[in-house]
Amino acid sequence: MSEQTQFINGVAGKLNEFVSEKQALMATVSPDVAPLIGSISSLVTGGKRLRALMCYWGWRGAGGSANDPGIVTAGCALELFQAAALIHDDIIDRSDTRRGGPSVHKRFSQLHEMNGWALDNERFGHAAAILTGDLCLSFSEESFTEIGSRAASGSKARQIFNLMRAEVMAGQYLDILEEVAGPVRDKAGSVDRAKSIIRYKSAKYSTEHPLALGGALAGAPEGLLKGYSDFALPLGEAFQLRDDVLGVFGDPETTGKPAGDDLREGKRTVLVGFAINQAQEADAAYLDRILGDPDLGEDDVTRIRTIIVECGALDATESLIAELSNNAFDALETLPVEELPLMALRQLAEAAVSRAA
């Protein structure tokens, strides 16, 4: 078994153990609470484990030993944090599907319907999912603390973990703010604002901080952490730009999300920012009007796609992805790390920017 597979299995096993313990604890409160843990359990079972893997190879690159229990625990903490973020993100974005199945708030609405409970099932779903996300956020922290002294108060790893949490929440706020404030703010600034959003809500959180966290846990010097950042920040930006492109042009079969969900949600991505600035005036006005319309249909999605392609916004975004990827890969090659972590990071980076889902 490869070292990476061993790590992934270790994280999965530890998550499973953690969740089982919590399920047992919750059963002492009431059997009614089981669906909270059930939802968390099913979320942490799947996924690409991108953050855990960045953390692992950051650790290995900085001289950490293979499959140390502490780094497995750090991987669990990142996966639990990601699950918590997804649960709340899906409420915020009103996404009823996640990885092809119902999202957590949708699961609770369905539970309400199946049991013939009173009052509003959608409201119950949202409330239950807010609580499930909070619980999962606490679990993430609990897991992170279990790393012990290397993640104790004042440590570099703890600083990174704290910064990661604060920045991703700030970035998500900027994201929802742009949905509502974008239409009344200056058009020319929309691409820069969208770039700032992906930096905080995604790049720092998905790649830069997890990689640095692994490095810090292994005691990486500042120079290596700087090199990690030069690689991981543009990589994370390219990763999110790819995500935005898939959100408009992706195949629902592969992405597990309905086509056009980002548009219906009113997401003002870099792709959209380019389009607003480069499209014909009438097309730009149409985009401004239609973005965020929950009833946006198949025809609208097709028209928006055409506008984005014809005005050159897709090309501009693809160029940016290429440029950021190049920066990331260039920085990667200069990292003073051994061949194995280097290769693993290269593979992760390639998967991140060329994926179809």
Next chain:
Amino acid sequence: MSEQTQFINGVAGKLNEFVSEKQALMATVSPDVAPLIGSISSLVTGGKRLRALMCYWGWRGAGGSANDPGIVTAGCALELFQAAALIHDDIIDRSDTRRGGPSVHKRFSQLHEMNGWALDNERFGHAAAILTGDLCLSFSEESFTEIGSRAASGSKARQIFNLMRAEVMAGQYLDILEEVAGPVRDKAGSVDRAKSIIRYKSAKYSTEHPLALGGALAGAPEGLLKGYSDFALPLGEAFQLRDDVLGVFGDPETTGKPAGDDLREGKRTVLVGFAINQAQEADAAYLDRILGDPDLGEDDVTRIRTIIVECGALDATESLIAELSNNAFDALETLPVEELPLMALRQLAEAAVSRAA
């Protein structure tokens, strides 16, 4: 200045410092993020500081020294946790007011309206408040970790903090579950279910765990922690029952909340549980039907109050408050702690069960 005032001032000062640091950090992300920290700041500025005080006197009772910096930090962590819980609770309960002012989601809706932003202001308010609560939850943890080795992984204090978080979220879930499932579950069990809800969502979280946390930080032996629990658990239950009575009969001027909000919300409290079981059949059926109606008017509130009084549900609840208070005060007098913490705890307990707001 009394020792308690010194502690309260210490907590307020440290919270202020903490929030200012975070405001500075967030300004490096974007000036747009300021309202997130602003909301947290105004929430942690007010309040009764009940949890911080329970923690402080639990610490002092177990031999901790006056105004140790670690216990001030623990107080901050509890206050930040409480603020996070309130932010999400107000979304869940659709409470637009908090301490006489707008709740956090309402503040963000108002910000949306004032700026003439696009799309739905209420939805934006909810989304922004979910993120603000998450941020505040992370801050609470950050603060708790700052205590250092006494709150490190594996410590009794950390175990209590973890348990407190998990149990309050479970209790809040049971609370919203009973709102929707109560009407179709067995009537006879409603009082017991409501008792279980107040134990987890309130008593353990507001009094039992904070007191134990302070004790554990000072190295209290198991026997003292057991004594703390015998005092604080019934106290917390009485505290919440008093809150439930105020939710129906309280003066909005004093409570800072509109009259009948709990009824409009469909809260199935112990008070309501007694009423459903003791009222005439027609009255009970009316209660079952009207609870959770967001348009519930002044006349309905008056009618519900009359039913609750006439069927004896208010008396039954007041008896229960008296019984639990007696248990709490009896247990308090047998605690092996010095005169000063004993007196302080007695004062806190009296304020908790006899308050009008």
